[in-house]
Amino acid sequence: MILFSFTLNYCYNMKPKIEKSEEEWKKQLTPEQYKILREKETEIAFSGEYFDNKKKGTYLCAACNNELFSSEAKFDSGTGWPSFFTPISLDNIELKPDETEFMSRTEVLCKRCGSHLGHVFEDGPLPTKKRYCINSLALNFKEKKSN
Ligand SMILES: [Zn+2]
Numbered sequence: 386m387i388l389f390s391f392t393l394n395y396c397y398n399m400k401p402k403i404e405k406s407e408e409e410w411k412k413q414l415t416p417e418q419y420k421i422l423r424e425k426e427t428e429i430a431f432s433g434e435y436f437d438n439k440k441k442g443t444y445l446c447a448a449c450n451n452e453l454f455s456s457e458a459k460f461d462s463g464t465g466w467p468s469f470f471t472p473i474s475l476d477n478i479e480l481k482p483d484e485t486e487f488m489s490r491t492e493v494l495c496k497r498c499g500s501h502l503g504h505v506f507e508d509g510p511l512p513t514k515k516r517y518c519i520n521s522l523a524l525n526f527k528e529k530k531s532n
Contacts, residue, residue, distance in 0.1 A: 401499030403449050414448060421522045422448050422500035425492070430465030433521020438467070442528040449498035450525065451477055454517065460510055467524065469517040470509045480505065493517060 405413075410423050420426040430436075435444070444454040444467070454469040462468035472478045476496065483492040483504065493502045502523045509516030 401495075401497060403498040405498075410448070418447055418522050421520045422502075425501040427503075428466075428520045428522050433466065435467045435521040435524055435526060436465050437461075438526060440526070440528050441531065442526055443473070444469075444519075445525045445527055446495040446498060446500060446502070447523050447525050448500040449495060451495050451497040453477055453495065453502070453524070454519065456529075462509075462516060462518070464518060466503065466518045467521055468509070469519065470511075470513045470515055472517060478502070493519065495523075 407423060411419055414422060417428075421428060438459075439456075441456045443452055443456070444459075445451060446453055452473050454467075454471075455473055458469040458471045458473075460468055460470060479494040479496045479499075481492045481494060483490045490504045490506070493505050494500060495502055500523065503517065503519035506516045506518060507514060
């Protein structure tokens, strides 16, 4: 019980390290990115750049370049959104209960800038059984050049 309330406080008291006004975000992001990252919209399935990306590399927050997901944790969920079974580190993301749209979901945010990335569901593959369902528009991809 102590651990539980500690976790809750930890989640709710989190303040992003990068704080910008919505005007500043609007200038920095494309209108499509802004809708997802700052207004929590969801891109249309199969519309994004990365759902089918099989290259090796790192997925960064499109707003602040925080390292979020590795291609090693990416899997084909068939949903049309990039899906990962784990983030690079739980320290880089923030999870928040989301009760909108008549569903009980868990929202995934970038911990550094507070931008909306997507949602996490409990129907992913082993080893975590989590499915981090992330908008392509919320991500930048940094390809790892093999040599
Ligand atoms: Zn960010």
